[in-house]
Amino acid sequence: xxxxxxxxxxxxxxxxxxxxxxxxxxxxxxxxxxxxxxxxxxxxxxxxxxxxxxxxxxxxxxxxxxxxxxxxxxxxxxxxxxxxxxxxxxxxxxxxxxxxxxxxxxxxxxxxxxxxxxxxxxxxxxxxxxxxxxxxxxxxxxxxxxxxxxxxxxxxxxxxxxxxxxxxxxxxxxxxxxxxxxxxxxxxxxxxxxxxxxxxxxxxxxxxxxxxxxxxxxxxxx
Amino acid sequence: xxxxxxxxxxxxxxxxxxxxxxxxxxxxxxxxxxxxxxxxxxxxxxxxxxxxxxxxxxxxxxxxxxxxxxxxxxxxxxxxxxxxxxxxxxxxxxxxxxxxxxxxxxxxxxxxxxxxxxxxxxxxxxxxxxxxxxxxxxxxxxxxxxxxxxxxxxxxxxxxxxxxxxxxxxxxxxxxxxxxxxxxxxxxxxxxxxxxxxxxxxxxxxxxxxxxxxxxxxxxxxxxxxxxxxxxxxxxxxxxxxxxxxxxxxxxxxxxxxxxxxxxxxxxxxxxxxxxxxxxxxxxxxxxxxxxxxxxxxx
Numbered sequence: 001x002x003x004x005x006x007x008x009x010x011x012x013x014x015x016x017x018x019x020x021x022x023x024x025x026x027x028x029x030x031x032x033x034x035x036x037x038x039x040x041x042x043x044x045x046x047x048x049x050x051x052x053x054x055x056x057x058x059x060x061x062x063x064x065x066x067x068x069x070x071x072x073x074x075x076x077x078x079x080x081x082x083x084x085x086x087x088x089x090x091x092x093x094x095x096x097x098x099x100x101x102x103x104x105x106x107x108x109x110x111x112x113x114x115x116x117x118x119x120x121x122x123x124x125x126x127x128x129x130x131x132x133x134x135x136x137x138x139x140x141x142x143x144x145x146x147x148x149x150x151x152x153x154x155x156x157x158x159x160x161x162x163x164x165x166x167x168x169x170x171x172x173x174x175x176x177x178x179x180x181x182x183x184x185x186x187x188x189x190x191x192x193x194x195x196x197x198x199x200x201x202x203x204x205x206x207x208x209x210x211x212x213x214x215x216x217x218x219x220x221x222x
Numbered sequence: 223x224x225x226x227x228x229x230x231x232x233x234x235x236x237x238x239x240x241x242x243x244x245x246x247x248x249x250x251x252x253x254x255x256x257x258x259x260x261x262x263x264x265x266x267x268x269x270x271x272x273x274x275x276x277x278x279x280x281x282x283x284x285x286x287x288x289x290x291x292x293x294x295x296x297x298x299x300x301x302x303x304x305x306x307x308x309x310x311x312x313x314x315x316x317x318x319x320x321x322x323x324x325x326x327x328x329x330x331x332x333x334x335x336x337x338x339x340x341x342x343x344x345x346x347x348x349x350x351x352x353x354x355x356x357x358x359x360x361x362x363x364x365x366x367x368x369x370x371x372x373x374x375x376x377x378x379x380x381x382x383x384x385x386x387x388x389x390x391x392x393x394x395x396x397x398x399x400x401x402x403x404x405x406x407x408x409x410x411x412x413x414x415x416x417x418x419x420x421x422x423x424x425x426x427x428x429x430x431x432x433x434x435x436x437x438x439x440x441x442x443x444x445x446x447x448x449x450x451x452x453x454x455x456x457x458x459x460x461x462x463x464x465x466x467x468x469x470x471x472x473x474x475x476x477x478x479x480x481x482x483x484x485x486x487x488x489x490x491x492x493x494x495x496x497x498x499x500x501x502x503x504x505x506x507x508x509x510x511x512x513x514x515x516x517x518x519x520x521x
Contacts, residue, residue, distance in 0.1 A: 071435070074430075074438075077430075077431070082431055090425060092235075102432045104224055104228050105429070107225050
């Protein structure tokens with residue numbers, strides 16, 4: 001599903017990732033941990049095609065990221081979902097409109113879009129707030145909407161960068177449960193976090209980074 | 223369909239969200255297009271007047287006094303063979319004298335002491351309207367001068383040519399100024415759209431994140447620019463119409479050149495439409511200019 005071969009990435013001369021080799025199979029749940037500046041976000045951005053490696057190769061669904069044309073990147077992204085710490089929702093739009101947006105971009109019919117948005121919102125428990133503007137939602141609710149938007153396209157890969165960064169323990173628990181449920185449906189999940197609660201709650205393969213280097217790559221925890 | 227509605231709604235939302243900038247953009251575009259429109263209106267009217275005058279060119283073929291009836295008949299036959307002559311009227315010596323007395327009653331005494339009627343008989347020809355009438359008449363006059371029994375041929379060549387030259391200068395002037403003002407319009411619209419683009423860069427990042435193509439991101443801004451330009455073009459028509467009516471009234475009040483008020487007119491509907499279309503295209507081009515290079519998926 002995802003393969004990285006000796007990937008190195010610099011930001012203005014500073015090393016962000018160093019000689020990273022990694023393989024992620026279909027349906028795996030990966031927890032990327034490490035302190036700030038370890039390279040967690042960079043790794044996700046590379047897989048997402050938002051950044052390109054200075055050295056090495058990245059294959060995502062058998063497509064070499066470095067060789068993709070810029071016009072192909074949006075189509076790759078449509079097969080993935082992305083959840084961020086700061087939600088990245090459109091504040092002037094309703095919950096429904098935010099979740100519907102990836103489907104509009106794909107050109108889905110209104111009928112199919114309605115069905116998929118409803119399913120997605122139900123799965124994160126936000127169907128009752130579909131007509132509410134996202135700007136008035138709480139942090140936990142906004143993160144749920146963000147997850148709903150990320151999964152509405154039924155992505156094969158779900159990437160999440162510190163999805164519980166702004167949330168209290170109770171909300172962190174609820175969001176982590178959502179990720180577990182999404183993984184249980186067969187989606188490959190890669191979640192970057194330095195939250196111990198999330199790591200303990202989600203039973204996944206833990207990859208620890210530090211200063212851009214792979215420290216440990218554990219197998220699935222029992 | 224859903225996608226199209228979304229893109230249109232986003233464009234309108236963008237215009238409404240930046241009302242002040244939009245309004246400034248529309249007004250400045252309207253003034254710029256109106257400035258160009260003034261030249262275009264002047265050109266349009268001068269061209270109409272020139273065309274009207276060119277369509278009424280008369281060629282007067284004066285006959286020799288000693289021309290025989292047969293020669294006169296031959297000459298008339300030869301003139302009727304000229305394809306550019308629309309009508310041909312014979313004016314006898316007697317008619318010429320009568321017309322002179324009618325037209326210049328004060329100067330009638332000038333001919334009193336001369337004795338015999340000194341005015342020649344003539345054929346008065348009107349020319350078929352044509353784009354290059356001046357060249358055609360010139361060629362025809364050269365041919366007619368060679369015909370037997372022709373004393374002299376006269377037509378208002380100088381002023382027709384000068385007016386044609388003036389029209390072509392005006393055309394060049396309008397085009398040059400139009401080009402400069404078009405660039406100014408594009409810059410104004412480009413800056414307005416660029417401000418909207420800055421204001422919504424977070425949205426653009428989100429759209430990229432969820433797999434929107436560059437075209438999907440760009441289209442609302444192009445529509446925005448097109449609407450802005452078209453509205454500017456429409457408003458410029460209102461300005462021009464207002465200005466035109468004021469000038470027309472002034473001409474009427476001053477009693478300028480007889481018949482001028484009746485000759486000048488506003489843009490016909492298709493030209494008005496073209497002015498709005500020009501605004502729309504300029505708006506689109508201005509938007510494209512401002513977002514060119516911004517819509518990069520990899521950034």
